[in-house]
Amino acid sequence: MDVTGLVLLLLMGCIAGFLAGFFDLEGGIILVPLLLYYFLSIGISSLVATHLTFGTCLLTVIFASLFAAYQHSRKRHVLWRAVLMISAGSVIGVLIGTGIAAGLQGRSLQRIFAIVAVYAAIRLLAESKRPKEDPQLSPSPVVLGLIGLVTGLVSPLAGVGGGVLSIPMMNYFAKFPLKKALGTSSAAGGIIAIASTIGYIVKGWENPLLPPHTWGFVDYFYAAPIIVGTLPFTRLGASAAQRDKFQMLRKACAVFLLVVAMKMAFF
Secondary structure, X not given: OXXXXXXXXXXXHHHXXXXXXXXXXXXXXXXXXXXXXXXXXXXXXXXXXXXXXXXXXXXXXXXXXXXXXXXXXXXXXXXXXXXHHHHHHXXXXXXXXXXXXXXXXHHXXXXXXHHHHHHHHHHHHOOOOOOOOOOOOOOXXXXXXXXXXXXXXHHHHHXXXXXXXXXXXXXHHOOOOHHHHHHHHHHHHHHHHHHHHHHHHHHHOOOOOOOOOOEOOEOHHHHHHHHHHHHHHHHHHHHHHXXXXXXXXXXXXXXXXXXXXXXXXXX
């Protein structure tokens, strides 16, 4: 890795981390297109570039999610009982999702990511009223398990940790207050990302088209500078969001996701 590559990867991590922290988005939703184009630009085969991108992004999500979970846990915004229930469902979803992802071509995975990116963009643009939240908060184990199943299934298919789906699902279906949904999703997302990363490692083991510094479809060498950039800027983005709404930045991020989704789905 040359100096230019190192700077680019650090910058990717900073951008993804800041926007994820600012908008309560899944960092992978920003990182996937950036890293995919980078891998293709340095000569990674298009036959494995998408799988390698997803697996590598999921590795970075582990650290980002656990870091966020630690911060939320200090404020008592993590419901650990709910984390266990969501994680139980997510393991089943991840097993199914990684099996499906391994058998799909990169173009198909990109189109699945595009669907998730469009959904994330709509979340940014739509500012609908949230439903009333239950102050007693006694969510059904079945509902939490189903939330885990869905997010675990989507995670390996889209290369994201699942927070882009689990946060609104917990808020709307389980009536979680937003802060507790964020905290609980971060903790569960770390477990989902660990399971998904392991799946990508196993499914890509000894693939001859992969570069040398990989564990299956996970490139730990290029993930390292991204992680270094992501962690501090996630916290910086979250702090900035508390001071102002920055509506123009919200719209710009949504437009970026829509453009990326169009490109990955049709070009």
